[in-house]
Amino acid sequence: MDAYEAIVTKRDTREYEQRPIEPDALRRIVQAARMAGSSKNAQPIRLVLVTDPEIKQRLAGCGDFTQHLPQSPMVAVVVRLGDSRPFDAGRVAQNMMVAARAEGVASCPVGIQHDECARQLLSLPPEAIVAMAITLGYPVPGTAGGRGDQRIQLDQFVYQQTWDGHRGL
Numbered sequence: 001m002d003a004y005e006a007i008v009t010k011r012d013t014r015e016y017e018q019r020p021i022e023p024d025a026l027r028r029i030v031q032a033a034r035m036a037g038s039s040k041n042a043q044p045i046r047l048v049l050v051t052d053p054e055i056k057q058r059l060a061g062c063g064d065f066t067q068h069l070p071q072s073p074m075v076a077v078v079v080r081l082g083d084s085r086p087f088d089a090g091r092v093a094q095n096m097m098v099a100a101r102a103e104g105v106a107s108c109p110v111g112i113q114h115d116e117c118a119r120q121l122l123s124l125p126p127e128a129i130v131a132m133a134i135t136l137g138y139p140v141p142g143t144a145g146g147r148g149d150q151r152i153q154l155d156q157f158v159y160q161q162t163w164d165g166h167r168g169l
Contacts, residue, residue: 006102013106014068016137020051021074025103029136032099033076036091044084045092045131048077048122055121059133062117066110072135077112077122080129089131096134106139 001009021029030047038044050056051074059075060066069075076096078089097107110133112118118130155168 001102003098003102006098010097010101010107012108013137013139013143014071014108014135015140015143016072016106016135017140018073019138021105021136021138022103025100025105026074029096029099029103029105030076033092033096036088036095038088038091039085042082042084042088044081045089046079046081046128047092048079048124050075050077050122058121059112059118062114062121062130063110063112063133064114066112066133068108069110069133069135072108073137074135075110076134076136077118078131078134079122079124080131081125082127084129086131093132093134100136104138105136108135109133110135 030049033045033047036045050059053070056070056072056075059077060069063069078093080086080089093109097109100107112130112133115130118124119126119128122130124130153168158168160166160168
């Protein structure tokens with residue numbers, strides 16, 4: 001699957017088969033995350049990969065909309081260090097999710113609203129910020145990815161030159 005196809009067909013998925021991600025696929029997914037650019041090339045983002053059922057269950061308690069988190073075979077916690085920007089974490093997360101799609105691995109970004117809870121659970125340093133978690137796993141066959149909502153049309157998404165200018169491409 002090429003990059004464009006992986007991007008336009010990726011849907012957030014919350015139901016997974018209960019089998020581990022193949023090691024070669026996981027290495028490529030994590031490598032794609034590592035290669036994301038960052039402001040001033042500071043490379044301030046780190047990942048904590050969680051497969052332990054008890055830790056996943058406790059991590060779900062650190063968020064408000066995280067009921068599906070423990071059912072995923074792996075959770076990648078995206079951690080910001082120092083004075084990093086949220087945008088840098090987003091670039092890492094998107095690279096990871098697009099690479100996962102290309103590997104046949106489904107994903108879903110998950111907000112972790114209670115940072116201190118997650119920081120303590122994962123033994124993170126005090127300056128670390130939990131940007132988000134990403135659930136990862138092979139999708140259950142026959143399960144529709146996402147909610148089925150259609151994306152808005154290009155003429156609703158793109159404005160030329162100014163907001164009141166020509167819409168679309």
